[in-house]
Amino acid sequence: MRITTRTYFSTWVALLVLTGLSFGISLLPLGVVELPIALAIAAAKGGLVAAFFMHLASGQFSYRFVLLVSGLFLAIMMAFTVADVATRDTGAARPPAPPPSQYETTPRAQR
Amino acid sequence: MSGVREPAFHFATYEQQSHAARFGMWIFIASEVLLFAALFTLYGAYRTIYPTEFAQSIAHNSRLLGTVNTVVLICSSFTVALAVHALEHDQPGRARRLVGGTIALAALFLVNKAVEYGLHFDEGVFPGGRGAFFGGEAGVGAATFYNLYYLLTGVHALHVIIGMTVLALVLWRVPRGGSLGSPLGLELSALYWHLVDLVWIFLWPLFYLTGG
Numbered sequence: 001m002r003i004t005t006r007t008y009f010s011t012w013v014a015l016l017v018l019t020g021l022s023f024g025i026s027l028l029p030l031g032v033v034e035l036p037i038a039l040a041i042a043a044a045k046g047g048l049v050a051a052f053f054m055h056l057a058s059g060q061f062s063y064r065f066v067l068l069v070s071g072l073f074l075a076i077m078m079a080f081t082v083a084d085v086a087t088r089d090t091g092a093a094r095p096p097a098p099p100p101s102q103y104e105t106t107p108r109a110q111r
Numbered sequence: 112m113s114g115v116r117e118p119a120f121h122f123a124t125y126e127q128q129s130h131a132a133r134f135g136m137w138i139f140i141a142s143e144v145l146l147f148a149a150l151f152t153l154y155g156a157y158r159t160i161y162p163t164e165f166a167q168s169i170a171h172n173s174r175l176l177g178t179v180n181t182v183v184l185i186c187s188s189f190t191v192a193l194a195v196h197a198l199e200h201d202q203p204g205r206a207r208r209l210v211g212g213t214i215a216l217a218a219l220f221l222v223n224k225a226v227e228y229g230l231h232f233d234e235g236v237f238p239g240g241r242g243a244f245f246g247g248e249a250g251v252g253a254a255t256f257y258n259l260y261y262l263l264t265g266v267h268a269l270h271v272i273i274g275m276t277v278l279a280l281v282l283w284r285v286p287r288g289g290s291l292g293s294p295l296g297l298e299l300s301a302l303y304w305h306l307v308d309l310v311w312i313f314l315w316p317l318f319y320l321t322g323g
Contacts, residue, residue, distance in 0.1 A: 038316035
């Protein structure tokens with residue numbers, strides 16, 4: 001693939017459009033789907049930067065391989081860590097805080 | 112600069128040498144990805160524990176300043192990509208101006224970030240859960256959010272400063288006196304700069320946009 005100034009220009013415009021899109025979406029009250037949508041747009045933008053600005057689309061496979069592997073390891077680390085935290089008894093399902101009085105310490109002499 | 116560049120003695124051809132240099136740069140970028148991966152994982156874990164507090168804190172951040180910085184970095188990535196392209200096509204003057212523009216945009220990013228930190232300090236939002244902001248209704252979840260915010264944006268800002276410095280060194284060394292060195296030095300520095308942009312592309316939604 002031959003990279004021209006036009007390639008960079010199109011990539012830049014696409015990045016700005018996606019940024020505007022992400023900004024616009026963030027103003028909508030979307031609730032829980034907001035984060036996945038924002039991250040999907042960010043991933044698309046990251047893909048554009050890597051493919052065209054960083055020449056991964058036109059470069060040798062070995063360069064792509066390095067980024068793919070680190071991306072895969074990132075995904076494994078993040079997915080399992082977050083899954084762990086989300087399924088613990090403490091943490092995600094935090095018990096209601098006990099009343100403060102429980103923590104009031106009595107002076108040592110009275111024990 | 113005319114003719115074929117001589118490779119270093121341990122490479123058969125210059126082509127082979129530049130491939131090795133590029134591959135080395137990608138390995139370095141992978142290690143940087145893993146550094147940020149650890150920090151993003153912390154974010155994911157804590158956001159799972161404090162979803163409401165994170166959303167509220169994000170809504171508290173300035174969406175405008177964050178977005179301006181996103182646009183600034185995307186433009187800087189564009190200018191440095193054009194600079195590499197210009198240098199590869201024997202336009203050192205144009206490459207020089209574009210690298211200069213990239214450094215200026217990087218400086219603009221840092222100024223904007225400093226203004227933003229200043230606004231946080233005015234509100235009593237300091238690292239480590241210190242400051243008047245955390246004394247009121249904003250509790251440990253908000254403090255955790257802002258710890259991560261300072262950690263991630265701080266590490267990223269450090270990368271911006273390093274990237275700027277590297278580009279400034281390239282500007283100083285490479286196209287001096289009109290004779291061009293290899294575009295490889297600029298190309299590898301630009302790769303680093305794109306990484307800085309890439310990281311911010313993910314920081315932006317996580318710290319400014321997804322506040323519900």
